[in-house]
Amino acid sequence: MIITGRKANRAYLAKIQDGEVKSTYEFQFNPSEDEKSREVEWGWASAQGTALPEAIFNRISSEKFIIQLLLDATENYDIAKEGVRADIAAIEMFTMPDPERFSSDLGQVAAPPQARFGIGNDVFTVVMDTVTTRVVRRNTKMHPTRAYVDLAMSTTFTDIAQIQGILIRNSELARKVMVSRRG
Numbered sequence: 001m002i003i004t005g006r007k008a009n010r011a012y013l014a015k016i017q018d019g020e021v022k023s024t025y026e027f028q029f030n031p032s033e034d035e036k037s038r039e040v041e042w043g044w045a046s047a048q049g050t051a052l053p054e055a056i057f058n059r060i061s062s063e064k065f066i067i068q069l070l071l072d073a074t075e076n077y078d079i080a081k082e083g084v085r086a087d088i089a090a091i092e093m094f095t096m097p098d099p100e101r102f103s104s105d106l107g108q109v110a111a112p113p114q115a116r117f118g119i120g121n122d123v124f125t126v127v128m129d130t131v132t133t134r135v136v137r138r139n140t141k142m143h144p145t146r147a148y149v150d151l152a153m154s155t156t157f158t159d160i161a162q163i164q165g166i167l168i169r170n171s172e173l174a175r176k177v178m179v180s181r182r183g
Contacts, residue, residue, distance in 0.1 A: 083143030
């Protein structure tokens, strides 16, 4: 799959290293549901003699995405022999840091591994927080042939322009909805 900026037919994850896409995992089925949350952090400044503290904007926290994938090899005999083990392993690799990013002195990773999550027209740079796999069917060799994989991801904001772009896009979308509902 080549990421061109056009609308993707299926949702995908693309592993990013040094700003370049290294590998892509295209989902077998599009997620039927997805959940997105965003937090804003506020500080509360209280001044002597005021009844209520004043709210001060601190920052936008990263957006959180939660999706569930269905991996199914029950209909295809060639795939069913090995099951969906390779798919599960490919998805779990998005949680693993690249070996080149380890600091030899401290045994620590310089930065979390980044991925691109694309669904429809939307593409986000994310860090995989959690991958939870629930196997619901196995073949006679005990290889998983059907599994649900829950992915929890956080967006990463690399620069202020990315945040401003989200604010502008969302304010334009919100303005369209408010105008159409007033009509």
